[in-house]
Amino acid sequence: MTVTGPYYELRLYQCVHGRIPEMHRRMTHEVLPIFAANGVTLPIAYWTGYGGPRAPLYAYLLKWESLDTRMTSFRRFYVDPVWLKHKQETDAGEQMLVGMDVFILRAQGDVSGLLRPTSDVAVPALHELRLQQVLARDPEAALAAWKGTDLPFLKSRGATELGTFTMWYGTRMPQIVSLLGWDNARARQDAVEAWDADGAISAVRKQEQASFGAPIFGRCETSLLTPEFK
Amino acid sequence: MPKQQLDDTEIYELRLYDVAHGRLADEVSRMYGVAVDGGGGAAGEEHASMFDRYGIPRPLGAWTSITGNRQPQFGYLLRWNSLAERDAAFPSFWADPEWQAIRNATDDSSAIIERMEDWLMRPSPSWKMAAAAGTRSTAPGDLTEMLIQRVETGHVPDAAAANVDQLLPFLRAQGAAFLGAFDVVIGPDMQAMITFLTWPDQPTHEAGWRAVDDDPALRQAVKNQRKTFGRPLVKSTEHQLLKPVHFATPIAMFGRDAK
Numbered sequence: 053m054t055v056t057g058p059y060y061e062l063r064l065y066q067c068v069h070g071r072i073p074e075m076h077r078r079m080t081h082e083v084l085p086i087f088a089a090n091g092v093t094l095p096i097a098y099w100t101g102y103g104g105p106r107a108p109l110y111a112y113l114l115k116w117e118s119l120d121t122r123m124t125s126f127r128r129f130y131v132d133p134v135w136l137k138h139k140q141e142t143d144a145g146e147q148m149l150v151g152m153d154v155f156i157l158r159a160q161g162d163v164s165g166l167l168r169p170t171s172d173v174a175v176p177a178l179h180e181l182r183l184q185q186v187l188a189r190d191p192e193a194a195l196a197a198w199k200g201t202d203l204p205f206l207k208s209r210g211a212t213e214l215g216t217f218t219m220w221y222g223t224r225m226p227q228i229v230s231l232l233g234w235d236n237a238r239a240r241q242d243a244v245e246a247w248d249a250d251g252a253i254s255a256v257r258k259q260e261q262a263s264f265g266a267p268i269f270g271r272c273e274t275s276l277l278t279p280e281f282k
Numbered sequence: 283m284p285k286q287q288l289d290d291t292e293i294y295e296l297r298l299y300d301v302a303h304g305r306l307a308d309e310v311s312r313m314y315g316v317a318v319d320g321g322g323g324a325a326g327e328e329h330a331s332m333f334d335r336y337g338i339p340r341p342l343g344a345w346t347s348i349t350g351n352r353q354p355q356f357g358y359l360l361r362w363n364s365l366a367e368r369d370a371a372f373p374s375f376w377a378d379p380e381w382q383a384i385r386n387a388t389d390d391s392s393a394i395i396e397r398m399e400d401w402l403m404r405p406s407p408s409w410k411m412a413a414a415a416g417t418r419s420t421a422p423g424d425l426t427e428m429l430i431q432r433v434e435t436g437h438v439p440d441a442a443a444a445n446v447d448q449l450l451p452f453l454r455a456q457g458a459a460f461l462g463a464f465d466v467v468i469g470p471d472m473q474a475m476i477t478f479l480t481w482p483d484q485p486t487h488e489a490g491w492r493a494v495d496d497d498p499a500l501r502q503a504v505k506n507q508r509k510t511f512g513r514p515l516v517k518s519t520e521h522q523l524l525k526p527v528h529f530a531t532p533i534a535m536f537g538r539d540a541k
Contacts, residue, residue: 055373119365123293123404123467139436147513149435153470156402189393223470225398265392 053160053192053218060157060217061114061122062229066106066150075110076100078142080282086135091125097166097279099179104275106153111181111277113166119156155222157229160195163215166231176212176233179277180240183219184228185270191218191226193260194268198228201256202247209243210235224271237276288538290405293365294342294464296476298357298399305394306346309356310527312388316381317341317358318529332384336375337367343461343478343532345426345524352399355522357428358530365402401469403476408442409463409535412450412477418459419533420480420526427458427479427487430520434513438465438473441515445477448503449494456490457482462536478532487523 067075076098084094095112102108116122129135142148186194195218203213212233219227234240247253260268301309315321316332317340323329333340344358362368375381388394406412420426433441442463450460461478481487494500507514526532 055369055376119369123291123365126467127291147434151432151517152435152472154468154472155470156468185397187393188395188397189389221400221402221468223399223401225400270397 053195054158057159059116059119059122059220060159060163061116062153062155062157062217063112063114064106064153064155065110066152067108067110068147068150069108071148072100072108072110074142075148076280078138079110079112082138083135084282086129086132086138089134090128090132091121092129093125098281099181099277100280101181101275101277104181104277105273106275109275109277153223155229156220157217157222158220160216160218160228161199163217165212165214165233175279176214176235177278178234178236178240179214179279180230180232180234181275181277182228182230182232183224183273184230185224185272186226186228187264187266187268187270188226189266190264190268191228193264194226195228197256197260197268198230201253203230205247205250205253206232206243209246210239211243240276285537285539288405288409288535290407292405293362293368294403294405295360295362295368296357296399296401296403296464297360298352298355298401299395300352300397301354301356302392302394302396303354306354306356308388309394310344310346312384312394313344313356313358314527314529316384317344332375332378332381336378337371338375341530342536343426344527344530345428346527348425348484348523348525350522350524351520357524359532359536361536399469402467403464403469404467406442406463406465406475406477407439408446411446412460412463413535415451416454416459417461417534418480420461420531421482424480424482424526424531425484425487426461426524426526426532427477427481428522428524429477429479430522431475431477432471432517432519433473433475434511434515434517435473437511437515438475440507440511441475444503444507444515445475448500450477452494452497452500453479453490456493457486458490459534461532461534462538478536480532484523491521 087094093114093116096115097113099111207213214231214233217229219225219229318331319328320331321329339360341358342361347353347355458479458481461480463477466472466474504514
């Protein structure tokens with residue numbers, strides 16, 4: 053499991069209904085220049101979503117070479133008078149957010165499938181965010197199973213692997229955080245049902261259960277998202 | 283050695299472990315061996331631990347949970363000067379075959395740890411003000427309260443001010459002492475403020491919070507928040523009552539200077 057290299061910051065905002073379109077407009081038009089002025093890196097991907105436990109969800113992903121730089125940059129951002137003025141104007145009397153989650157991830161392999169924030173070419177229309185709890189005793193084995201058994205199956209049924217990560221700071225760890233691309237929800241549903249019913253996959257699960265004494269995969273939190281562009 | 287000033291750029295790491303049923307004692311003793319006393323020293327003397335070897339600081343507090351939504355739970359708090367340091371130290375420790383051997387031997391046939399939370403926090407800007415009203419170290423028999431307040435997004439400064447002005451002085455009068463206060467910067471269910479208090483015992487804690495609920499001034503304060511902000515600033519509160527373990531009882535201000 054990779055424990056070096058860049059960090060990815062996943063920011064998940066549960067919004068008040070009706071504020072999602074404004075969130076993305078605010079983010080791309082007004083917040084990005086304030087990010088830039090304070091050294092906060094520009095997001096490499098944005099999403100909105102209405103299917104999942106944090107819906108209505110606005111999400112974006114940042115890439116950092118150093119978490120110390122991340123801490124300094126966000127500290128500067130939050131006290132920037134331009135940001136404070138903007139926040140006061142947009143929040144005025146009406147809350148935009150129900151709550152938020154901020155997680156730091158480490159990439160496990162190639163995540164360049166995500167790095168197309170300005171173009172819609174070759175980006176699947178539907179994205180799936182999976183927060184998959186895995187066996188604490190052997191997260192490496194779980195990652196190997198995901199990469200070696202489950203992902204290839206889903207890919208053969210139409211999934212695109214956009215990025216696989218492990219949670220580095222966050223919640224319910226260890227977790228594998230994956231982003232998959234699909235042509236549409238129907239294709240995704242067919243693939244997931246085939247995955248669940250597949251005899252060879254079931255045999256692997258039984259074998260894992262026998263060798264670890266517990267299931268290698270625990271609960272998975274799944275959200276269906278629409279990629280947004282700058 | 284003079285105490286170091288509290289510095290807003292310090293990073294605090296809170297690690298909370300879901301422990302398998304029946305394994306709390308195993309977890310506490312494993313942690314003592316790995317973090318504090320590596321063993322093999324002369325009688326009555328600590329011998330360098332694996333944490334010492336890799337530059338992982340001694341826990342500022344370590345606890346088992348008495349109440350809370352994650353029991354059985356073991357947790358501890360660390361202070362880091364930089365995350366680069368932290369992200370070099372822990373992976374080196376994890377990769378050490380000696381740690382892996384200890385872990386496998388102490389896990390025995392099944393894992394002690396099932397799942398964990400790993401949150402990053404910074405000192406709350408209100409910490410110094412809160413401490414000015416009084417702080418003390420954990421006394422023998424004391425319990426620690428970890429008070430997690432989920433705050434309306436964007437209102438952390440207002441909620442922190444309400445703690446400093448109203449809630450914390452009131453709790454102090456009920457017998458609680460302030461240890462430290464943090465804002466969560468990486469973690470779930472944000473925005474969140476975490477305040478650590480020390481209480482002489484559970485009945486005092488219980489009576490103290492009953493008094494909070496009965497107090498007309500504190501109730502009025504929440505009503506005023508509704509008027510000013512349209513809602514209470516604190517959306518929900520999680521009270522975790524914790525028992526400090528013998529090798530990491532938290533001291534006043536987690537060792538920082540209040541001045």
